[in-house]
Amino acid sequence: MEKVKKRYFIEIAYHGMAYHGWQIQNNAVSVQEMLNKALHTLLRDPEMETIGAGRTDTGVHAKELYAHFDAAAEGILLDPAKFIHAINGLLPYDIAVKRLIPVSADAHARFDATKRSYEYHVHFQKDPFLHNYSMYSRDKPALEKMNAAAKFLLGKQDFSCFSKSNTQVFTNNCTITRAEWVEDKDGRYIFHISADRFLRNMVRAIVGTLLEIGIKNKDIHFMEEVIASKSRCKAGTSVPAQGLYLTEVAYPYICK
Structure with a gap:
């Protein structure tokens, strides 16, 4: 039986100097790529993708940015504090996860921002x-x-x-x-x-x-x-x- 997935918002902050912006690039390292890799490892789902609130350019920093992803509501996702501790251990020093927020299935990190x-x-x-x-x-x-x-x-x-x-x-x-x-x-x-x-x-x-x-x-x-x-x-x-x-x-x- 296929597992029922739930949508989550993740709040992150990052120092942008080492990255070619938020959005995944073909020939450069981005914040989204690093976050996706950490989520793939932690949740054992190599197909998972994040959608961000918007793109920041190369070298720009973010004190607050949200992205959403869909995953089965089980395991470490049931304990936000444990999830944050674990994913921060997988991310480089210049990217930090601050919050994990369960949201409705139609919530959208980009289109719902006011x-x-x-x-x-x-x-x-x-x-x-x-x-x-x-x-x-x-x-x-x-x-x-x-x-x-x-x-x-x-x-x-x-x-x-x-x-x-x-x-x-x-x-x-x-x-x-x-x-x-x-x-x-x-x-x-x-x-x-x-x-x-x-x-x-x-x-x-x-x-x-x-x-x-x-x-x-x-x-x-x-x-x-x-x-x-x-x-x-x-x-x-x-x-x-x-x-x-x-x-x-x-x-x-x-x-x-």
Whole structure:
């Protein structure tokens, strides 16, 4: 008799420097590949596949990302604490499982997400301990000016100007609900952005455009012009991946 399978969400965090993003690649190591291999070993199911909440690019980090998989509700899956301990023992040091959550059979890690949030970190004093965790800038941008420009990002708009070309999406419309720079106690700047969805490379292109406004003294309405143009050539250069963190993926049925 075939075993009845149940759907599970798994919450993970990872340092992205060693990986070519979340999604499985033909010629490179990805976070999804490492997670799938660990699940295959632990649950003795070599055919199991995970579906993630979205893809992160090469070198991008995640403080919170969800994926789902289907497996027979038996053995170690009946004890979430034991499952987490066991799978973390199989994963490399830079990937960690935080939670295992049984969900309904039609729950979907990608399509059910209602909000995604990112942070981008910038520091201004050379610090070897922040290398691969934050972007180093010799110039300190005008914080208030960047926040004034960031207000043009809010709401539902076509953000083609911040997307990589030749992406397979049906629409470039996204609804941004937060776009704000904050200075922390150490004088570093952190950009917070939340939306219902993001396009490929979108956050890094937005940050690059805002830094042009804050450092190169462009008018805040430059952001408005970039969005209206729908042209990637008009926007700023994408900032390096190491400063970017996926920090939250929200679902209506998962409590934090």
